[in-house]
Amino acid sequence: MPGMGSGLVIGNQRVPVPGVDVTSFLDDPALRLASYDKRLRSSRERAWVHLVVVHTTGGIPGGSDLRPQVIKPGFGPPSGGGERVVASWTSDPKRPGGAHLVVDFDGRAYCCADLLSDATYHAERANGCSVGVEVVQGHAEAELYQSQLDVAARLVLEICRLMPVPIQWQVPTPYAGKPLLRFVDSLAHDSVPLGDVVGIVGHRDLTANRGEGDPGDALMASLVAAGCERLDFGAGQDLTVWKERQAQLGVATADGVPGPATVKALAVAGHPDGIWQAPISSQPTS
Template identity: 45%
Template sequence: MGEDGARRPPGTWIRALVLHTTRGIPGGRDLRPQKILPGLGPARRTARATNQWWSSNGTCAGAHLLVDFDGTVACFADLVTEMTYHATSVNAHTIGIEIAQGPNAELWEGQLDAVVHLVDWLTARFDIQRQIPDLYRGSLARLREGGRDVVGVYGHRDQSAMRGEGDPGNEVFRRLGDVGYEPFDFGSGADRMAWRPRQRLLGVADDGVAGPMTCNAIRAFQRNHELPETGLADAATRAILERVDEPV
């Protein structure tokens, strides 16, 4: 791993994905709107250059994955056994995804489409519930303090007061919301309040944190209701859960 990561503690439950942009601006310190260009960006060796920089610049910074301008995905660390130094307090139990920005901090539509596909695959692979921050409210105490009760997909800006709005900006979360990711006010604990009654109906501990036992219970629930057994509470699963008034 070099200076940009370390081994994960054995048996770590990976509970969240953290989205980053390589420049973190605009929409941050310079307050300009985030610029999204049509199509895909140019094919560059951004991943190689970024990885070399992380490995030798002395800042102890890194990420697991990088989505380049043209939608290419590069993997820099083992997602299961290695953690990267991408978001301090939550490193041990998250996967970090960098989105490469152009020289003027621009992103491309096709690149963001690739990010959505990547996040879809990762949430399915790691049983991470598809939930996102509903709005940007600055860094959240729950995440600064370790984020062990926060499940889903959030931005570096939600974890650190040192990053601006553009890390990663609003557009990627808008796109995730468009494909069904459930928005919550993580700062107020709205996610945990929503999950407690769901967990009671599923017959698991109602701590409001949708972990592996909750995902397994969702699979059984989906099987009983002839839904795809994903373990993720998609809109169809939630709709049936809301109609159920007895524990399953």
């Protein structure tokens, strides 16, 4: 039943997203992921979901298909919505896979799992600490639609704002053609709880098994246009910047990782929802 606009599901609550039509598995059972495409988060994971990993369903360019993405204007025709994508995920129990959200060509979004309770199988080691968002990509021309990308970006920022511990609006600097080693390393070492990178990353930033087109530069550009800050995660710029911010805010442990205590301090200091949210146009014009 697309078009009902029931909202995201966060901790078993329906949460509408202003301006984005989101249908969830609570209203359309065909959107529910299979048990082998997700698991429950551990209590430790649930305490602080700190990443949104963005994808394209086609992942083009990547693997053996190196066609460039074609970004078409406006919205496109619906591709079958979340139901089609979920059916492709659930069709094979031997190939687990799924994400929390699907954004179709027409800008409609489909919520397939609980953003807080469920870890969906979209990002390997980052599953436990992340929300997964898939943007539908066509195979005919490797196409995406500009308005679809802009809605996906708005949706991702709203997800960051709506999580119990809001996630900072920051993305990596332009893709260097390989995963962010520091990020991959931090997820591999459990001494840093569930990695030390916070914000919005592409699947391509996490694994060499995916190419540039998962999700591609256009979606990252839409995220920046929607208000995300670009930081060089690979060089640790986020850690430097956040250590300074934490010191200014009086956060006891200025470790450079904007966790729950930093979010609280930001909210107290007047940052809406505890998100830093860099001003979009602060460039002097004179």
